[in-house]
Amino acid sequence: MSSSKLSIEKFNEIRREILQTWPTGHGLSLEEGIAYQKTIPEAKNFAVAMRKASQAGKTLLQPRAGVALIQDHIKLLQYLENEGEADLLPTTIDAYTRQNRYQEAALGIEKSLQARTSLLNGFPAVNHGLAGCRQVTESVKSPIQVRHGTPDARLLAEITLAGGFTSYEGGGISYNIPYTKKVPLQKSIDDWKYVDRLVGIYEEHGIHINREPFGPLTGTLVPPFVSHVVAIIEGILALRQGVKSITLGYGQGGNLFQDVAALISLKNLAHEFFAREGFKDYELTTVFHQWMGGFPEDEAKAFGVISWGAAVAVLAGADKVIVKSPHEAMGIPTKEANAQGLRCTRQAVSMLRDQKFPIGSEHRVEIEQIEKEVRSIMEAVYRLGNGDIEAGIVAAFEAGVMDVPFAPSVYNHGKILPMRDNNGFIRVFNKGNLALSDDIMAYHREKLEERAKAEGRNVCFQMVTDDIYAISKGALVGRPR
Amino acid sequence: MSSSKLSIEKFNEIRREILQTWPTGHGLSLEEGIAYQKTIPEAKNFAVAMRKASQAGKTLLQPRAGVALIQDHIKLLQYLENEGEADLLPTTIDAYTRQNRYQEAALGIEKSLQARTSLLNGFPAVNHGLAGCRQVTESVKSPIQVRHGTPDARLLAEITLAGGFTSYEGGGISYNIPYTKKVPLQKSIDDWKYVDRLVGIYEEHGIHINREPFGPLTGTLVPPFVSHVVAIIEGILALRQGVKSITLGYGQGGNLFQDVAALISLKNLAHEFFAREGFKDYELTTVFHQWMGGFPEDEAKAFGVISWGAAVAVLAGADKVIVKSPHEAMGIPTKEANAQGLRCTRQAVSMLRDQKFPIGSEHRVEIEQIEKEVRSIMEAVYRLGNGDIEAGIVAAFEAGVMDVPFAPSVYNHGKILPMRDNNGFIRVFNKGNLALSDDIMAYHREKLEERAKAEGRNVCFQMVTDDIYAISKGALVGRPR
Amino acid sequence: MSATNIVLGVIGFDCHSVGNKILEAWFTESGFKVTNLGVMVSQEEFIAAAIETDAKAILVSSLYGHGEIDCAGLREKCIEKGLEDILLYVGGNLVVGKTPFPQVEEKFLKMGYDRVFGPDCSLEKVSEMLKADIAAKAK
């Protein structure tokens, strides 16, 4: 498959196959799906909501949530909408569905019915099918999105988009590398090309569907440039298939200045590379994820983490913030805990929304640093792909020129080691084969040596482990005990 | 009484009188108190803890807490020390004791015994006397401070300092204007001169006692310059009586930049005016109070306020932060809720302590603005007092040249009306007789007009009311509904 | 119809003045003639002011936690002084500690207050109630 737009013939060929893979796909009509989407009021359109938020300088709040059974899921969403005052709703898909294991999902539904509680970690949308999805999307007032982690999300997309969802998370890289072990990167990129093309077809029929690559990747000490490269490339791949509304994401790193610099540079860089690829007609918005790594178990401490993430989201000017709950370290939140996370976030967001955050010169240095790093990797990707970003990124992952820390995929090089510097900025300790120039690495090394000196130890692997645990143990930088 | 150091004769004369006012004062020996203080280990000395925190660039955590009965109070403090991980402990005094109504306090103790729960809003230290206080201070590991709101705090000081407390909050202005209705300012200043002299005598005997003027005043939309003037003057009055360890306070305003500017300017200005008064030999530290105005009732939202206060305390470089609880809007917190506030704060403080906050040029403008305002009032005070700050401040309050918003005291002019600007900075809407120059007021007015324009209404009194409720209703600026 | 007189104040040794200033502004705007005694008001002062102004209601605030002690006995004292018919409203953070409101309400109703309010009460509703209660008494 080439990196150009998927032809309608090829699309239809794949479509026929994919709809056969589970009974709820049989006979699904795209025309009917489009007709159904036309009946959805604009106030419930996710893409429109994102655009309006961006224009108004607002930060919208969205939780994660999904349970096994339709009625329970509806109650959950309504609770988050009413008691949680969420602006945008999710439907988080369970982990069996994410692996296309609809048989196991069916078992999970059954066991959940017996146990009278959800034994699945999300909503098995494929099993519930079109009617189930429409029941859900019709019973809420807010725009609603599918959130998952599915390398092959084609059937799920067919069912949920026809089912009334107006935004779809994921991408061929971001839903592969952090989420799977053995799916070849080219395979997931191809499968996501189908999803993006499907969204493109909706767009061509006047249905605005929002697409959101998954920003935070492994959520654990991911340096901004790493996730930016993935976000930008997935953005390009989506635009190529006709996607118009794109929301790029970034997971909180922890240092205020690095996080603000990251969000500002993400937007700049996306426009830069989208232009380079010849795209003009798109709506770009951003999403900031509250801390995606290990959380403290104590709920009061978790609130501290949640609220700090909310504050930074606003200071960074994110159009949306994804909200964690005080149960994060322990398990999928109850609806009450989920709403608490939302209300804590709401308070911080509203207290901060009127505050301007002027960017000083020291800060500009960090913005430029991230931009330099991203351009450095992007150039290498283009080089490896002989000018084609898609071929390039597959080759880059293979060569370790692009590398995601702590990822489970065997198609990820896995040599990069990130580490915090003395101010808590996430830097690169071991670059593996990452395409970072010597002067970039010298800068990182200098910053890390600063920390080593302050801690009276050498830069070492133990620091990485200490940093992984740090926030869950109540600090940003993993200092020696 | 003059503004100079209280003579030992005068001190002793007052002392004899004051010890007679309640049985627990009878026969109290200053020598014995000093001897007792000498037995307290340095690790429990509040002044030392503040100095060390300042040197190490740490922000220490302190809750508020006090209940009627000794054993319950001890349990409460131990809980806050162990489960709450507080660095510094308080003993908050009940409101009857603050008004020297020891008879009512006795009734409160009795009723609390009957009700098996505290019916007093603090610890009645005078009623419990020397032995009771020592029981308390001996049963904790951390430095411990008396926190109250007592215009005439002489007997309380005698008992609690001899009782092993190593820090004493309050001052002749800050414990009068916001806390009482009919106590003449000169009277409370005189009575606090006694307290400061008592601390000075301890210092002369080698006992380091920390003194902390109450920074936040009415806690409600207090512009930084207003509380700074009070803090600096109370600092000078304390130093005059021989106090050596002084902690100046500031209550969170809500806008990150104004709050950081406030804490930086407070330190600069204090050194400036202390030097002008000829003081060199003192230890100056700062305390930041998490939001002191009306809180949201919802606990998740309260956590959002608490955590934001914690973050700003660290970014502003405060040596200590006074912590609120998620029960704030509703009532005196249970020990559990109090510890939750501490743990939420701890998480935010530790995540932020490594982060530098560079001061940009826009920010420097605000620091200079506050400095200009404070100097403007201070010059007027010196003028009114013919060079003497004490005479000057009494005259200034009388003339409204100095004025605290929303204060209950009839000795406060009460004409100043504060209001938030479009970014949430607290500005002056109505200056009353405040000694602020036309160009200062023009700056404030300009900022307020900016807001009025953004809200499509004229600058008006309704905005003040809206601002008072704003944070409890979930925002910083009280926008029209 | 001339404006109805009411008396307002914060009882005991309570210094919380912000809410009091807002209540004064609110009830004045709602058409009452308000005698605001400010903070730190004794039961005797409330009664004296009510008698002097021929007030139809006394609005007592208590924020600082000693409400239970400070507010007890006001009804009895009112009756003693001949104010049998006066409405007594009380509001604020009436007891020490976060307490379910129904418990607080019961306590203060038993003390003889006609209506009890938490810190979250809607002032619009309060002035409606007050007008209705005064009208009902007048019949």
Add this chain to the structure above:
Amino acid sequence: MSATNIVLGVIGFDCHSVGNKILEAWFTESGFKVTNLGVMVSQEEFIAAAIETDAKAILVSSLYGHGEIDCAGLREKCIEKGLEDILLYVGGNLVVGKTPFPQVEEKFLKMGYDRVFGPDCSLEKVSEMLKADIAAKAK
């Protein structure tokens, strides 16, 4: 004494790889010979690896909430395959939702796991226990 073999992995369709990498580093440093199967490991893969390496213990992780479904039956399958004596440890966020640990523990003990751990477990204590349990079995 040569190092004891143990098998490590994250069961089911669970992709959480960070804890797994830390566990590998930890147990290697504690003197075990670790066969780390990584994430998304089936019961069959665990058993095959244990047989192949003659492992004394299988350490199963489950973070994503499906532990209750994924972990059931492993003990029975081990017995089937002749691993009667193998120690089974399980840890992580084992069930969906925040649940009091004793309830979780009981569930997994019943399934035949020898020891059950929450996400907050101290790795130092775990390796001590593991050494002691292996020694006890050896007797």
